[in-house]
Amino acid sequence: MFDTLLAGQPKRQAPLRILVADDQPLNIRILHEVFRNEFEVLMTTDSKQVVTICREQNPDLVLLDVVMPGLNGHQVCRQLRALPETRDIPVIFVTAKNTPEDEVLGLESGAVDFITKPINPATVMARVKTHLALKLQNDLLRSIALVDGLTGVANRRRFDEQFLTAWRRCQREQLELSLLLIDLDHFKLYNDHYGHPAGDRCLTRVAGILNETIRRPDDLLARYGGEEFICLLPNTAFEGAQGRAWAMLHAVQDQGLEHAHSPASAVVTISIGAVTMIPQAGDSPETLLNAADKQLYDAKQSGRNQVRG
Ligand code: GH3
Numbered sequence: 001m002f003d004t005l006l007a008g009q010p011k012r013q014a015p016l017r018i019l020v021a022d023d024q025p026l027n028i029r030i031l032h033e034v035f036r037n038e039f040e041v042l043m044t045t046d047s048k049q050v051v052t053i054c055r056e057q058n059p060d061l062v063l064l065d066v067v068m069p070g071l072n073g074h075q076v077c078r079q080l081r082a083l084p085e086t087r088d089i090p091v092i093f094v095t096a097k098n099t100p101e102d103e104v105l106g107l108e109s110g111a112v113d114f115i116t117k118p119i120n121p122a123t124v125m126a127r128v129k130t131h132l133a134l135k136l137q138n139d140l141l142r143s144i145a146l147v148d149g150l151t152g153v154a155n156r157r158r159f160d161e162q163f164l165t166a167w168r169r170c171q172r173e174q175l176e177l178s179l180l181l182i183d184l185d186h187f188k189l190y191n192d193h194y195g196h197p198a199g200d201r202c203l204t205r206v207a208g209i210l211n212e213t214i215r216r217p218d219d220l221l222a223r224y225g226g227e228e229f230i231c232l233l234p235n236t237a238f239e240g241a242q243g244r245a246w247a248m249l250h251a252v253q254d255q256g257l258e259h260a261h262s263p264a265s266a267v268v269t270i271s272i273g274a275v276t277m278i279p280q281a282g283d284s285p286e287t288l289l290n291a292a293d294k295q296l297y298d299a300k301q302s303g304r305n306q307v308r309g
Pocket residue numbers: 150183184185186187188189191195196197198199200203225226227300304
């Protein structure tokens with residue numbers, strides 16, 4: 001199953017990565033020996049480091065000892081399950097505590113499997129491969145579920161998730177959060193003149209052009225619905241957001257996509273509402289979305305093909 005699944009996947013740049021956490025260096029060495037030829041193996045004897053390593057290095061699976069000083073395995077596992085960045089990483093307990101009660105406790109804290117010490121290398125490898133295969137399948141389904149079927153950029157669901165995460169982070173750290181709401185100008189006339197399939201191709205082209213202007217890994221361009229796109233710019237001041245907006249506007253205009261029935265110009269253009277805020281305790285994410293919508297409306301009222309904010 002594992003090899004079949006891997007064969008059907010787009011090639012991954014890096015080898016699969018697993019994290020082994022156990023307070024006994026000897027146990028780590030044994031597991032390292034089992035996996036080192038097939039996977040990249042990260043290791044730690046400090047249970048307090050597990051969450052940090054997972055956040056920073058994003059392993060595909062964690063093999064976790066239960067009895068460790070400081071935080072025990074169950075506590076670590078619950079912490080991993082509670083964080084959006086780490087909750088999809090499967091955890092397998094590897095432990096000498098092997099009563100049915102221990103096993104139930106382990107599974108209740110969110111582990112996917114339970115292996116008892118002393119380990120049998122072949123069994124451990126087989127189980128790890130099964131869970132890695134499921135993890136890859138899950139990643140693949142998730143990535144499909146978050147992409148817009150027509151344009152290939154992020155969809156509304158992905159935007160909603162990432163917007164909420166960015167909102168919370170900017171609220172916590174009191175950072176500026178910017179949004180650009182982007183709408184194609186006179187697109188109904190485009191469809192009326194060139195037909196709906198050509199309209200679809202145009203939307204896809206514009207999405208690609210907009211996406212090309214994205215510079216930072218935390219920025220996100222998504223299709224917000226119909227012929228509207230939205231761009232999330234965390235930790236970005238208003239001047240920066242305006243700069244990104246004008247770059248997008250010019251990139252689309254300079255492409256010179258024919259729009260013979262545009263009343264204003266002969267090419268496809270966009271209008272953008274740009275807004276920035278440092279989210280405060282009482283604010284809701286809708287406040288920022290509504291403000292962007294209002295600025296977009298102003299851009300349309302002022303003649304289109306412009307940025308308002
Ligand atoms: P404005 O400049 O005020 O935004 O004018 P507009 O014509 O773009 O605005 P309006 O909201 O009146 O029309 C939006 C059009 O976008 C109408 C709709 O058919 C078209 N549209 C929305 N989604 C799609 C799509 O997925 N494919 C195609 N081809 N057209 C779409």
